[in-house]
Amino acid sequence: xxNYDTDIIAWANEQAALLRKGxxxxxxxxxxxxxxxxxxxxxxxxxxxxxxxxxxxxxxWAYQPERQGASWEITIRNQRKGILRRLAKTPSLNADLNDLxxxxxxWEDATVQAAQETGLSQFPEHPPWPIENILDAEWLPxxx
Numbered sequence: 001x002x003n004y005d006t007d008i009i010a011w012a013n014e015q016a017a018l019l020r021k022g023x024x025x026x027x028x029x030x031x032x033x034x035x036x037x038x039x040x041x042x043x044x045x046x047x048x049x050x051x052x053x054x055x056x057x058x059x060x061w062a063y064q065p066e067r068q069g070a071s072w073e074i075t076i077r078n079q080r081k082g083i084l085r086r087l088a089k090t091p092s093l094n095a096d097l098n099d100l101x102x103x104x105x106x107w108e109d110a111t112v113q114a115a116q117e118t119g120l121s122q123f124p125e126h127p128p129w130p131i132e133n134i135l136d137a138e139w140l141p142x143x144x
Contacts, residue, residue: 001028053075056114058140083135
């Protein structure tokens with residue numbers, strides 16, 4: 001048997017083969033459970049990262065209108081599409097959109113990124129736009 005700690009790829013392939021053969025008594029249950037949980041966490045991280053990047057670009061769009069350009073628009077559009085795809089593929093992620101703690105973390109990441117990229121530091125404490133606008137393919141924020 002392969003060791004989870006020394007070769008996770010070989011271990012994962014072996015575990016998949018054991019599952020397919022119905023050899024459940026040979027499975028590494030503890031590590032399998034960990035890996036299954038990690039799949040969900042990975043999806044959540046992907047959503048949070050995409051949302052933070054989208055919000056950072058919306059902030060830049062609003063706070064630096066003189067620098068608005070095609071590359072920002074492309075990033076905004078791509079992140080929206082990626083977020084909507086992720087939500088469609090994994091509907092349980094919609095719960096994160098209603099979680100205030102999740103939003104606090106995502107907003108903090110977005111404002112830090114926007115501050116680093118713009119040199120500005122005065123952003124709202126919370127997102128000033130509703131989620132419907134944030135994800136609307138046609139919407140761009142006005143100057144504050």
